[in-house]
Amino acid sequence: MNFADRLLAAIDRKKTPLIVGLDPVYESLPATITGRCGGNDPAARVDAILQFARRVLGAVAPHVPAVKINSAYFESYHWRGVQAYIHLIQEAQALGLLVIGDVKRADIGHTAAQYAQAALADHEFTNGNKLIGPDAITINPYFGFDGVAPFLDVARRQDKGIFVLLRTSNASAGEIQEIPTADGRPLFMHTAGLIDKWGRDLIGAHGWSGVGAVVGATSGESIARLRGVMPHTPFLIPGIGAQSGSLTDCAHAFRHGAGAVISASRSIIFAYRESLYQQLPPENWIQAVEQATLRTKTRITEVLDL
């Protein structure tokens, strides 16, 4: 089943386009976890992060269709972190969550094919073991189609998805993405056309493609313009919460209640650090995570009128 259709079905089941971003930082973990198994040694820190992330997955799994796991926060612990990242993918999928691996990879030819194997593909080994890759990953469009094709190949063969970076929400994104091109449009509108084209032969039963785009929530006008030229492209909108993008802007991404997932990361996984949840006993930190998930879900339903 096409990734876009699987994503839509999961959104229907959980009744929300909210997905939870997992960007765990050791220093922000609850003391009840770092006190028990933390320390300065990388193996102990990875262990603490893994325990934390497992609890978060368990708490959010009943409420959201997918998690976005950001590989960078694991790679900073080198091979131990990568092993934890891959374990978490398996565990999230066992909980019925779709997983978006936020890896932002890109290269060309042979090398891109290696990244597609590394970051997206499922693997079956001769000893009968399986390693399931994420359901979708984020990639960077700077190489043009050559940098995208090997990921599309895996997506097509294994019913996976890709989200191509398009218009990001950081302050300096405009330095390249908004450069005015000769036809008067900013570069990202041109990139939008490419992404639309790359996704045309991966369109599923509901009219949405397995090739999506990462579109920052801090540019409402851009979201509307992009939706106009990308009728089949699901948007992955990060930046709700800690990055305080406007939820109202996200509304432009939707058509008949579909068309985007909205990701919240630190505002949910580190909710116990916020004043709103200070009355909870520290060992109940996971309740703050669950409550923040439900609150964000409600806010999205209200603002987007879903």
Added chain:
Amino acid sequence: MNFADRLLAAIDRKKTPLIVGLDPVYESLPATITGRCGGNDPAARVDAILQFARRVLGAVAPHVPAVKINSAYFESYHWRGVQAYIHLIQEAQALGLLVIGDVKRADIGHTAAQYAQAALADHEFTNGNKLIGPDAITINPYFGFDGVAPFLDVARRQDKGIFVLLRTSNASAGEIQEIPTADGRPLFMHTAGLIDKWGRDLIGAHGWSGVGAVVGATSGESIARLRGVMPHTPFLIPGIGAQSGSLTDCAHAFRHGAGAVISASRSIIFAYRESLYQQLPPENWIQAVEQATLRTKTRITEVLDL
């Protein structure tokens, strides 16, 4: 000592701007290695790749200033591959080679800082262990300055370098990189200005910056134009050999014999597969690697008149 100065000193010592790219693929390894320790199991394959790569490092270390190790070929073996990649960095540096980690990472803010820690920084652990990062890495400019700043921070603190993707050599690179902008120049000329600016406060004693650019060898005219607007930026030019970029084109990157490193990968590390070296007994495959290194070095010296 500034990365650019370290690179220049190494080029002087080895009398060549040639660097060897390590993109090992299990299927292309010599039978004498796969026969001894290979197999279908990922651990055995990583072991074979590691043994192969160690031999290659030993053979090329006396002849070239640096190796470019492409992370993708290790990441496809997940955590085992990442561990091998990191081991190889330590071993290459112990052999006196500079190491460019070809990782093409990019993200923003907190996440980019994690990647800078993961992919570039040296680490000292409380137990006295050290993990040395590569001397430089490749990164992607699509996020603008926010995506580059955290890498610059590590580069400044630890005398490391970065090479920003600018004009790549793949067929579809033009889809984004050559888009005509409103001022009539292709996008990559605009990106060139950004990279030049980002590197201005990392210029070393010889006038070259710790911020370099990846410029494909298949675009000679572009190389000349880029050198014109980037007087301080060292170029990393891949695509000599297997990708058959023109060496003559590379000449435009140099000023007084400095200004670029030229990377050859498959044509050197898999030289024993080429007809030229078929007369060598299979167990002497490493001689083909060494001879191909010396041949390429000679060819570069002749064509570039160094």
